[in-house]
Amino acid sequence: MATTEDRGALDSTAEWKRDLYETTPERQGELFSTISGLENEPLYTPESVEIDYDRDLGYPGVYPFTRGVYPSMYRGKLWTMRQFAGFGTAAETNARFQYLLDHGQTGLSTAFDMPTLMGHDSDHPRSLGEVGREGVAIDSLDDMETLFEGIPLDRVSTSMTINSPAAMLLAFYVCVGEEQGVPRDRLRGTIQTDILKEYIAQKEFIFPPEPSMRLVIDMIEFCAREMPKWHPVSISGYHIREAGSTAAQELAFTLADGFAYVEACIKRGLAVDDFAPRLSFFFNAHLDFFEEIAKYRAARRIWAKEMRERYGATNPRSWLMRFHTQTAGVSLTAQQPEVNIVRTALEALAAVLGGTQSLHTNSFDEALALPTEDAVRLALRTQQVIAHETGVVNTIDPLGGSYYVEELTNRLEAEAYDYFERIRKLGGVVAAIKENFFQREIAEASFRYQSEVEQKRRIVVGVNRYERRDERPVEILKINPALEREQIERVRALRARRDSSTVESALAALKRDAASEDRNLMPSIVEASRAYVTMGEMCDALREVWGVWRETPVF
Amino acid sequence: MARKIRVVIAKPGLDGHDRGAKIIARALRDAGMEVIYTGLHQTPEQIVETAIQEDADAVGISILSGAHMTLVPRILEGLRENGAEDVVVVVGGTIPDDDAAELKSAGVAEVFTPGAPTSEIVEFLRGKVPVS
DSSP states (O other), X not given: OOOHHHHHXXXXXXXXXXXXXXXXXXXXXXXXXXXXXXXXXXXXXXXXXXXXXXXXXXXXXXXXXXXXXXXXXXXXXXXXXXXXXXXXXXHHHXXXXXXXXXXXXXXXXXXXXXHHHTTOOTTSGGGTTTTTTSSBOOOSHHHHHHHTTTOOTTTOEEEEEOOTTHHHHHHHHHHHHHHHTOOGGGOEEEEOOOOHHIIXXXXXXXXXXXXXXXXXXXXXXXXXXXXXXXXXXEEEOHHHHHTTOOHHHHHHHHHHHHHHHHHHHHHHTOOHHHHGGGEEEEEEEOSOHHHHHHHHHHHHHHHHHIIIIIXXXXXXXXXXXXXXXXXXXXXXXXXSGGGHHHHHHHHHHHHHHXXXXXXXXXXXXXXXXXXXXXXXXXXXHHHHHXXXXXXXXXXXXXXXXXXXXXXXXXXXXXXXXXXXXXXXXXXXXHHHHHTTHHHHHHXXXXXXXXXXXXXXXXXXXTTTBXXXXXXXXXOOOOOOTHHHHXXXXXXXXXXHHSOHHHHHHHHHHHHHHHXXXXXXXXXXXXXXXXXXXXXXXXXXXXXXXXXXXXXXXXX | OOOOOEEEEEOBSSOOOOHHHHHHHHHHHHTTOEEEEOOSSBOHHHHHHHHHHTTOSEEEEEEOSSOHHHHHHHHHHHHHHTTOTTSEEXXXXXXXXXXXXXXXXXXXXXXXXXXXXXXXXXXXXXXXXXXX
């Protein structure tokens, strides 16, 4: 047995490990690697990590922003507590929005239903059974007016999770603003628009990658010119992670997508500093606490370095990676669902310690159905406890300088650069998508994790250990099936009452612009929206011109 | 030697959540079954057609869009109309208990919810499909 005196004589971590650590057996069975499979040493010391403080970390609000994007972080302003909401019809979601604003939420976040995400109106045959199920059904400006009724758009910031038909939804929002007397240059918010991760992970795509990319760049260009307070794209790792990726893959693929947008904008002729400050990000907060914190820190540092060094951005705001975070839906269990409250709280804490700008906490019942109002309130309260009771907001990047966190940050950064190189060799993100590179990497990681759970090398409480025989039923939200019928009638009534010649000419203009590479599509989409052309009609017009995308699945 | 169990893994509806479908497809393949994965965004009619063309013993329907009560009965109906009611239909996804009970009374052999181990699904199919 080694004494304190002997320990003082050790001259390296390796010796400590050999002479002391390895003299007692480790627990067997469970893995000591991160949930993503990165190996962990039992201990990190000054010998484990080399830190050049100014180069690698710096100060909050100072390049390379590892420690945070703002000088005062949560002492200046807490993160935005933004719960994603949407179900049924616009009127119902409007009521949920009002409820959340009344309970202290500071921003809105809209979930759309599957038909809306896929560019189908509610009365399309493919929409049957899906209208208002996983989000709100929005077919036209008419629905958007109802969605934001009584909510002054100059006083809230709104996030919209939509990608393939993002341009149409942005146009609807601009029109609602006009009707409320709020000009577009005062609208604040974010629209997801990140089509690349749709091909990679979320799979809500409509058009082939090339015209889809063109539409994204049209939106970025339009916002750079006319909507200076709007974030036209939220480059998202969330769905990549939910599809089963590792933390390093989430980091690498998301940043690679970001660089692909930057390069496409530059190719369009935009100056990097004219659009880069409005790019924002969206990450997952999964269960492996330190790995997640390291991921956010590495993300900020890589983005800042690449934006400055590779893309030549000179405006410091172009170097800042600001991001939204959502706790991991994929980590929630249907078994003993109340345990999800604990998982979500820990994930949310990682997001806050990682310096997120806004946060959504999942509700505990979401492995079963859309959340009830009570479950959503509890999820929001979780954030409020972290913000006001735990004290973690008092000091910026409190884990900075931890040998372990710094080493892990470096390791995730290195993993990301390895992936950038592999993607580059494949010919870039779009080429890699077409070769199923990302899809295969994610499927591999996801299967590996599932196997580890099944072999009980990873324990999921309530699932493969501490199971309960007498699961109590949980009260869940039920979507009234009559809402689908109501929404179908609503869009049909709209079609009957609007001016059909205006609709026809708006659609013709849209098709003409879509066929011509050098036209920005946003003006004709805004015009069509004003004429109450539906989202599905606009998407159909573009399908005619561009065709549709089908993936060859790999597993 | 026993022939291989043939399973169609199908993603009906509009949702793109394919993590579960792919894990199951691979687990069944690793367990020695013949697996055909339809890919995303299939209509009930397309799934029925694939099941019949592939002479499937079982169809595994993965659905997380909330449209299971609309889409799954249409698949069951389509199989019946084509004289393929002996095909074992299992469903996986976010399916509330009440809905699961209703689906089972409509002819679904089993409903697997998040957290179900793939080994359980493999065993279930082996128990349901006679292959010797």
